Amino acid sequence: MEINGVEIKDTYAEGFGIKVTRILVTAATEELAKIAATEATGYGTSVIGCPAEAGIDCFVPAEHTPDGRPGYAIMICQGGKKALDHELMERIGMCVLTAPTTAAFNLLESEDTLKTGNKLKFFGDGFEKECFIDGRKVHSIPIMSGDFLVESEFGYKDGVAGGNFFILAKDQMTGVKAAQAAVEAISKIESVITPFPGGMVASGSKVGSNKYSKFLNASTNEKMCVTLKDEVESDIRADADGVFEIVIDGVDEESVRSAMKSGIEAACAVDGVLEISAGNFDGKLGAYIINLHELF
The missing domain is CATH 3.30.70.520 (Alpha-Beta Plaits)
Structure with missing residues (x-):
């Protein structure tokens, strides 16, 4: 042929089976969203040696995001639920929450979920609030630059x-x-x-x-x-x-x-x-x- x-x-x-989650990272500008998405998917080439396989999926324009801001869809993959849960906490908590003007939303509808946002809210040290955006349960965490928004649960499959x-x-x-x-x-x-x-x-x-x-x-x-x-x-x-x-x-x-x-x-x-x-x-x-x- x-x-x-x-x-x-x-x-x-x-190919082989793996647990997958899909996350939307939004920010005030496309550039800021891409910076956060890139950081969150770093050191993610192969589970042979990396803690996860990860990468940017696609750009999502503002008219298609829950908060009306530009964003990037990213995927994080790991062999099991426990390891995937750890990776979401690490990557959203250390690479998205720390980035300017960002928010993180779930992009994979599934009965199986990880309570990442519900755990990250405690970074707010009691000042965090709960709200709903586009029908989604979201935690608003006060940080120096404003509030970081993170959906309470993220689906995986x-x-x-x-x-x-x-x-x-x-x-x-x-x-x-x-x-x-x-x-x-x-x-x-x-x-x-x-x-x-x-x-x-x-x-x-x-x-x-x-x-x-x-x-x-x-x-x-x-x-x-x-x-x-x-x-x-x-x-x-x-x-x-x-x-x-x-x-x-x-x-x-x-x-x-x-x-x-x-x-x-x-x-x-x-x-x-x-x-x-x-x-x-x-x-x-x-x-x-x-x-x-x-x-x-």
């Missing part, structure tokens, strides 16, 4: 992490260009994030280690390293010298599939892209099998 002359390998991406595809290009910078095009296309789809830096994964990994298994639970995927093509049983074609991975987390499998499709199509429109593949672990990591050919 080919798209614009780019070979689409007959393989699959292997079972989502999908680890949707992915590899871009194999003729050289490194062509691969970067294609990966950026893919991330830009995916950014237009709601309810998904590409959590790695700039949405691009430069250091694809495998489960465990061939040499240091006693202390490493993940290590470099040597079969996809361009500088090791002549040293190992490589999965990289001879004419490819730029390889990047795009990893996608979403609220459900359908969203991840849609993002993968859009990202692959965008990457294949870049001259010099040779092949699209995907990462899997022979079904040992996760329950979600997303075949590349089936996306089209």
